[in-house]
Each structure stands twice: as structure tokens, then as C-alpha cells.
Amino acid sequence: MNTVLVKEPGRLEISHASVPEIGPHQALVKTEVAAICNSTDSKLINGTFPGMEDSFPFSLGHENVGTVVDTGRKVKNFKVGDRAVGGLVLEFAEKEILAGWGGFSEYVIVNDYPALIEEGAQYRDDCKEVYEIQCRVDDDISPRDAVMLCTWREVLGAFKDFHLQPGDDVLIYGAGPVGLSFVKLGRLFGLGWIGIVDRNADKRAKAISLGADNAFDRNDPELDCFVAGIGKLDAVIDAVGSPELIDTNLPFLRKGGAICVYGVYSKGGQVSFSPAKMDFNANIF
Numbered sequence: 001m002n003t004v005l006v007k008e009p010g011r012l013e014i015s016h017a018s019v020p021e022i023g024p025h026q027a028l029v030k031t032e033v034a035a036i037c038n039s040t041d042s043k044l045i046n047g048t049f050p051g052m053e054d055s056f057p058f059s060l061g062h063e064n065v066g067t068v069v070d071t072g073r074k075v076k077n078f079k080v081g082d083r084a085v086g087g088l089v090l091e092f093a094e095k096e097i098l099a100g101w102g103g104f105s106e107y108v109i110v111n112d113y114p115a116l117i118e119e120g121a122q123y124r125d126d127c128k129e130v131y132e133i134q135c136r137v138d139d140d141i142s143p144r145d146a147v148m149l150c151t152w153r154e155v156l157g158a159f160k161d162f163h164l165q166p167g168d169d170v171l172i173y174g175a176g177p178v179g180l181s182f183v184k185l186g187r188l189f190g191l192g193w194i195g196i197v198d199r200n201a202d203k204r205a206k207a208i209s210l211g212a213d214n215a216f217d218r219n220d221p222e223l224d225c226f227v228a229g230i231g232k233l234d235a236v237i238d239a240v241g242s243p244e245l246i247d248t249n250l251p252f253l254r255k256g257g258a259i260c261v262y263g264v265y266s267k268g269g270q271v272s273f274s275p276a277k278m279d280f281n282a283n284i285f
Contacts, residue, residue, distance in 0.1 A: 001106035003059045003089070005097065009047035017059070017105065018093040024074040025112045029087040033143040034064040034104050035150070038176060039241045039263050044100050048266035052100060059089060059097055061104030063150040065143050069107075076115045078136055084110045085149050086133040110134035129157065148177065155181040155262075159189065162235060162260040166190035169230060171252060173218075174239035175203035178262060180210055182237055187211030193230055197223065227252050235260050 005015040022028050043049040044060060052058070068082045078084060087108030090099045102108065113131040133153045137146045155178060164170070168191050172179050175198035186194050187210070195214045196207040204215035216223045227233065232254030238245045241263025249259060 003097075003102065003106065004061060004104035005057050006045055006060050006100060007057045009056070010045060012045065012060070015057075015097075017089075017097055019107045020089050020092070020105075020109050022070060022072050022109055024072040025116050026072045026109050027068045027075055027078040027082075027084065027112065028070040029066040029084050029108050029110055030069050031064050031066040031087070031104075031106055031108055032083075033066075033147045034061055035147045037063055037151075043264055043266055049264065050266075055098045055100070057097060058100040059092065059102040059105060060100045062086075062088060062101035063147055064103045064108060065137060065146040065149075066108065068110075072112075074115060074119075075112045076118075077112050078110065083137040083139070083141075083143065083146060085135060085137050085146055086110060086130075086153075088130065129154075151177050151181055152185070154178075155185055158182075158260070158262055159185065162237070162258060164189075164191065164235060164260075167192045168234035169193040170235045170237060171195045171197065171227060171233055171249070172212075172237045172239055173197045173242070173245055174263070175200065175207045175215070176239070179237075179239040180207060182239060182262075183207050183212045184210045192234075195227065195230075233257055238263050241265055 001017055001019050002014050003017045005013050007013055040049065041060060044052055047053050064087055065083060065085045066087060068078050068080050068084050071078055071080065087103060087110045089102030089105050089108050111131045111134050113134060133150060166189060170186065170191055172182050175196050179196060183194055183196060194212045195216065196212045197216045197218050198204050199218050207215050214226065233252045234254060235258045236249040236252055237260045239262045243265055246259050
């Protein structure tokens with residue numbers, strides 16, 4: 001099968017690898033659509049993703065959807081012909097190929113997580129998040145739409161991790177798929193005022209159409225004054241992975257408010273902030 005291989009920092013190629021073998025609780029999926037996770041994948045490719053700086057060559061990708069072509073003998077929740085989301089290849093027969101999740105492969109594996117739990121299997125939280133998203137997709141959802149379920153699942157989990165509550169006033173940095181998902185889910189879940197910051201005018205307009213109350217350019221001189229008029233915010237969400245946002249947004253937070261870091265910071269990057277800028281008892285997630 002074909003897989004997208006990062007040979008060295010900044011160098012990609014399509015390479016050959018063996019079709020992965022499935023276990024009793026796994027299904028083999030032929031990929032239909034794969035999506036780039038801009039922040040994570042770019043850092044992986046450039047060799048700055050934490051823990052993967054020297055892990056070359058590796059197979060890239062962690063957002064995809066495809067069709068089940070085979071199932072293990074203990075699989076209960078997938079059948080051949082189903083559409084499944086979130087498949088990965090975490091181990092290749094070719095030992096020289098490491099896994100950067102391996103989702104940009106012609107064939108990937110999904111785990112029947114409910115069946116595993118039913119049999120008493122237990123996993124670390126990071127494994128649980130990987131396996132939970134691997135599920136069957138209804139037939140009336142197109143592959144292009146289905147692949148977005150990877151992002152929605154992660155953003156949905158972030159609402160819990162960041163302790164966001166109905167009525168919270170939030171400011172979101174970044175109007176890419178993640179930031180826009182925060183807007184849409186935030187409106188559905190009853191957040192209060194939702195503001196978004198992005199350099200791209202079309203993305204700002206899209207955020208407004210999805211339910212944001214206001215959208216700002218990152219260099220807009222009115223941003224500080226406008227947020228001050230709203231009052232102290234419950235949360236500022238970094239959906240782009242820029243460490244400097246922590247320091248610049250501390251003055252916006254109420255007591256007990258939170259800087260919520262969703263974006264991935266590069267390995268070796270410096271995170272600093274000025275405690276004098278914030279009220280007492282602010283949080284950084």
C-alpha cells in the first residue's frame with residue numbers, strides 16, 4: 001500500500017508499506033478522504049513536534065475516513081462496507097518506518113473500542129481518546145463531511161477539559177476548522193459572548209455566520225477596548241498554538257478565568273507570562 005512518509009525534516013514522499021494486519025477487535029479500512037491538521041502536521045514535518053524531533057522516517061496523518069474491508073473475529077460494531085472515521089497505523093511491518101499516527105496510508109486500522117471495554121480492557125487516557133473517535137459513520141454523511149468528525153470530537157473533548165460552562169464569555173484565537181468548531185459548538189452549548197480573532201477576513205465572516213458575536217483582526221487596535229467593554233472574560237482559547245497569546249490576553253480574564261491552550265506548542269518553545277497582568281486565581285490549561 002502507499003503511505004505518506006516524512007523522510008527527514010521538510011521532506012515528504014509517497015512510499016510503499018505492507019497492508020497492516022488486524023487483531024481480533026480491529027477492522028481494516030481503505031482510506032477515502034484524509035485531512036491535514038495544520039498545526040500538528042506542520043510541526044511533525046518540520047521536526048518540532050514534542051517527542052517526535054528525531055523520529056524519522058515516519059508515516060504521517062491522523063484525520064481520515066474510509067470504508068471497512070475486513071474485520072477481526074471479535075468485532076461487533078463494524079461490518080464490511082461500513083464507513084469508519086479516525087483510522088491509524090501505529091505499527092508497520094517495516095520496522096524502519098515509525099508511526100506519526102500513519103493516517104495518510106492507503107489502509108488503516110480502527111479499533112472496536114466498545115467491544116474492548118465490554119471485555120474489560122483498560123487504557124491510558126491518551127489511548128482512550130484515540131480509540132473513542134474510531135467509530136462507524138452513518139451512510140447519509142459524506143466522506144468529506146465525515147472526516148471533520150475527527151476535529152469535532154477533539155473540540156468536544158476540549159469543552160470538558162477546559163471546564164467551559166453555559167453562559168461563559170470567551171475569546172477564540174484562530175478561525176480555522178478548530179476555532180470555527182469552538183464557535184459552532186459553543187453556540188449550541190449555550191456559551192455567552194463569543195469573540196474570534198483571525199487575520200483572514202473570509203474566516204472572520206464565516207465565524208459570524210456560525211454564531212460568533214464579534215470577529216477581529218489580530219492587529220485590530222479596537223480589540224482591547226471592545227473586550228474591556230464586554231467585561232472580564234471567562235476564557236481565552238488559543239486554537240493556533242502561539243505561546244505569546246498567554247501573556248497578551250491575561251488582562252482580559254476575570255478571577256478564576258482560564259487561558260485554554262488547544263494548539264500544539266513546538267518543542268523548545270518558550271512560554272512566559274507576567275503575573276501582574278492578571279487578576280488573582282487565573283488558570284492556564
